Amino acid sequence: MYLSLSDWRGRRTEPPPGSVPAFRLSPVILALGITSLLTDISSESVAAVLPLYITASLGLSTIAYGFVDGIYQGISATVRIAAGWSADRTGSRKWTAFAGYALSAAARIALLAASGFGSLAAVIAVDRVGKGIRTAPRDALIRLAAQPEHLGRSFGVHRMLDTVGAALGPVLAFVILLVIPNGYHVVFVASLAFALIGVAVLGLFVPGARRQGQDERANQARSARRARPHWRDVNSPRMRRLLLAAGALGLLTVGDGFLYLVLQSRTSFAPEWFPLLYVGTNIAYLLLAIPMGRLADRWGRTKVFLAGHCGLLTAYAAAALPWAGLPATVATLVLLGAFYAATDGVLAALAGLLAPDRAAASGIAAAQTVVAVARLISSTGFGLLWYAIGSEAAMWAVAGMLALAIPFAALLLRQPAPQTAASTVR
């Protein structure tokens, strides 16, 4: 029999069978969502114009840009675990997250002054470190503030707001450059303004150590704070199985860019439509984030997590199938958006629940780092496969491996037999 982790979680909070308390959006989660929205407007507006700014205005050479971009991609995973662990250890998840957001905002100030290769690379590195620091403590705050029965939905609300910001950022940059063609610094200043407001929302409206006694759920969080995380909190057999499953699936999650390229080669639309693919995926993601979270709460988070990967598998097939055209394109984008909606917040919820409260940030950080690293490896590997056997064959190959990996992951994430559980739950 197949039991979900939400059932396992249920043992700890003991809701009467069949009765689930009504969903009430915690103001903490709303504040964190708005902070993420503003921060994503800030970071995505800069990310959209940075290649243009570097190559067109600063005139850095090819190699320099490659190096900057490499920094941009790689850094955040490495600091994430350390920040998650330290947030748990000091018990100050809010201020760890705050430090991360504030660091990225400070990087925007430095961006205004950066003019050479070295300073620009440093600014981008600082921004990425900030992102690495804030993600896991923030998700831990969501996990601790949410009603456990509605954890998936709570993450869904946050991810929806986050994605709205990611969609608005490039539009903001685009509009500014349309009005002021050389207005890169206006984009940077606007980005800084949004970053500062985001930091202010977090600082003012997310309760920290002293105010947390105010509501009932926070008491639980406070007791969590006193206990320090243990290594075994994030190294339990269950957690190891989750990390293994998420890592295996992550290895078969090729970058969106590759899927878009397959779609582009099949339907031969003009490059200027290319960004619409990204926009389409984001719209599907933000529309489905909450419904998928609710489904996860009701039906089981593991099931939705796995179903999301089935969606990804279908997206691969839709992109690679011979019947190209608009329906296949739309289907691919919707499935890709559904995949993110069903897996991103849900993974944070799964990892956050497998770790005890005192190690919530560490557990989430571990899962997110595993997935990020696996996806980086996957994209490099897929790139090689792409050129070795061609785009469609590569797509089918990955789809085939994913079809095998999903049952494997399901097996790993199965509710363990009672005797195993007894030996692992201390």
Add this chain to the structure above:
Amino acid sequence: MTHRTRLVVLIAIIVLALGAAGGYGVWAYAQYQAESRAPSQVPVAASAPAGPVIFFRNTASGQGQGQVASVPAAAPQSPRTLTPQACDRVYAAAGERICLRTKLGLENTTDEQILDADWHPLRTRTLTGLPSRARLSADGQFAASTVFVSGHAYTGGFSTSTEISATGGESFGNLEDYTLEVPGATLTPQERNVWGVTFAKDGDTFYATVGSADRNWLVRGSIGKRMLTAIHAGVECPSLSPDGTRIAFKIKSPDPNLPQVRLLAVLELRTDQVTRLGEGRSVDDQAEWLDDSTLLYGMARGAPVGDSDIWSIPADGSGNPSLFIQHASSPSVLRP
């Protein structure tokens, strides 16, 4: 702090932050308007010069900034003549012109335009990426464009994309898909970047850079055979001399502490002899031959951002650089 106080503080921060950003935006807009309406900071001639000319992108502030301009090859310091065409990279040969121009949008794309001698567009294509290098063959029959492609989140980031086409319209494809032969090295296609094409005069041969991680090769290419053969290591952004005997290129600085620095050098094709030129600054351009003994290249001025000068230097390593055209980039010599 009460909830109300927090709200007041937040509203104050929002008003301050957005007010300051909006104010800066309005100031920048006014500044931009004033600058683009102001007369050019350099003297501008009314009519086009006769005889051989040098086309370039005019980077002087004021009217005509970003537009293609020309000066007589014999008197490069004389007032420039503006064309109505705006380009980030420009090149001219015979009766054809190529113009790469950034197209503003949510994704970074480039318009590649082929124009006639009067700057009337013959065809336009959209390339995914940002303008980097543009070249035409001496007879104006072939065009090559290189763009920077910045990747999506997980695709591993940056690459270049270079495509050769007939100015008449037919595309000969992305050079990454050509067969590549590098003696002593095996490169997977995914690892290779190709950029900086320069054409020979036979209607088939060209030279380009193939890069992989931190290694670069000069390759000789054949359009007909769709093939690239490495002939020299450590060469970036080649430019073939008009007499077809030498290649000007960029070489890495011998100082390992300056990995980003690129210095100018010339390769004698027959003897494989490399001569370093007397330019000590890092060059980020594909050099252009003024004649068989002199090279031209753009060099950023530093401030304001985006402004640049064109410099010249003897191609035999005998002399120092001298300022050739102020407030200009992307030089292209139109030979008679």
